[in-house]
Amino acid sequence: EEEAQRGTIGFVEGFIGGVAADEPRAVLIGRDVLSAGGSAADAATAVYFALSVTMPSSASLGGGGVCVVRNAVDQTTRTLDFLARAPQEIPRGAARPSAIPGNPRGFFALHSKLGRLRWEELVGPAETLARFGSPVSRAFANDLAQVERALLAEVPSRRIFGHSSGQRVLREGETMVQVELASVLGRLRHEGPGAFYGGTMTRSFIDAVADAGGTLSADDLRAYRPVWRDTITVPFGNFTAHFASPPGAAGGVAAQMWGMLSDEDRFADAAEDERQHLLAETALRAFADRGQWLQPDGTSSIPSAELAAPARIERLMASYGANRHLPAAQLNPPPVERLENPYATSFVVFDRYGSAVACALTMNNLFGTGRFATGTGVLLAAYPAGAGRGPTSLGPMMVVNETVERLFFAAASSGGVAAPTSMVNVAARTLLAQEPLDAAMQAKRIHHEGVPDITFFEHGTDDAVQKSLLGRGHRLARTPALGRVNAAYCGRGIPSSTVNCSILADIRPRGYGLAVSTD
DSSP states (O other): OHHHHTTSTTOSOSOOEEEEESSHHHHHHHHHHHHTTOOHHHHHHHHHHHHHHHOHHHHOTBOEEEEEEEETTTTEEEEEEEOOBOOSOOOTTOSSOBOBOOHHHHHHHHHHHHOOSOHHHHHHHHHHHHHHOEEOOHHHHHHHHHTHHHHHHSHHHHHHHBOTTSSSBOOTTOEEOOHHHHHHHHHHHHHOTHHHHHSTTHHHHHHHHHHTTOOOOHHHHHHOOOEEEEOEEEEETTEEEEEOOTTSTHHHHHHHHHHHHHGGGHHHHSOHHHHHHHHHHHHHHHHHHHHHHBOTTSOBSSOGGGTTOHHHHHHHHTTOBTTBOOOGGGSSSOOOOOOOOOOOEEEEEEETTSOEEEEEEEOSSTTTTSOEETTTTEEBOBOSSSTTOSSTTOOOEEEEETTTTEEEEEEEEESGGGHHHHHHHHHIIIIISOOOHHHHHHSOOEEOOSSSOOEEEETTOOHHHHHHHHHTTOOEEEESOOOEEEEEEEEEEESOSSOOEEEEEOOTTSOOOEEEEOO
16 A cells, blocks of 8 residues: 555655756656655656756757766666767768767666656656646756847747747746647657657657758667766775766766875865865866877777776876966876867756766757757757767766765766866865865856866955965966756765755856755
């Protein structure tokens, strides 16, 4: 009888876990799934499908992503790669080359492995949002405004994203209805993603993609498989930090930064004025090293496990000076300029048992190709190559204590080249400096990507911090915001008889997210 009530909101009494994401309505759907007895994987699946409706600019069914997944049952933490990959070939005359959709099969793989609730219960809320409409959030309204002219120029996008006047895009609070997308979600709910990748929908979807100027074949869809990979691990103290392995390339950057900051308690022991210097210098070195291992498709030329190996970390920090900035040109090797895809969204979910999912999603460009597969309501992800399009900014993380078998921290980020540095800024303050999560999230962030040789700092950074950085030889530039982070921290670990957890999303000026939990 008790199990018969699972799936009903309120099934779980007391602490349910938590959800944080860049778009609020998806967060509330994830909360309901946890309340109904769903696992972190269930809630993550429901959050994703809601995002496919409320945040299609970065999370359409046509896109893909990377998750770090913690399974409390067998105490494993792994990377799940379901990126929107390049098709086998691009026909001549393709107007807007597109990628192979990864999200539907990726989240089906997650749910199949770790889900408790029925698939239909997790896709259904998104279908309802699409069919009957949902208010445009501030987060999505911001994305719409960035490309208003391009969206209004295309009839299908103007019909869905445009105001009834035809003169502007929808604004915050106005209702967005997506009936065609609701039909596709209904098929996915009823038949599973098999219908999409090699079943009743495949032929019509391929034709719809071609009609929109995209590129996709039946073989591309049938052959597409999400990939489970080992994480990049960085032990520190009694803990292990897990980072997404390439082709979520930001995971490699974040892992190296973490290795440099945590080695010999370097960040914990530093005075506050040196901590900002440390964050900039470790970022500079990690981005310079990325130029050595990052391949054009986002993969690594060396085994992922070696990216943050102690010997490599020691070599990267050999040139570090606590009181001076080393000019980027003097690094060996120096950093390499690379165009970045700045458009993604992220979320974090954890349940009361200590399982967690941290994901970053992208369309390889804002709104992907800018076109829908005709008649489906599915925005197509851009071809992941050239012009800064691809998954290089994706790389969530988690921190666990393997000895006591508890999860302590999970985070995911977006914001292009600053995504890994912004996440590590928060994680270092929380876990290494032992600041409360809310203080770590609110702290002003530092970023250095090597080219140009400039240390970026957020508006509002203390004058004393700026003076300290200038005194160490940094060239400075102010920016309104660095990255968008969603993070959860449990001070005593989870599961625990005494719950002590915080979960937060970045809000203005960085983002417009929401985080929810229950005591």
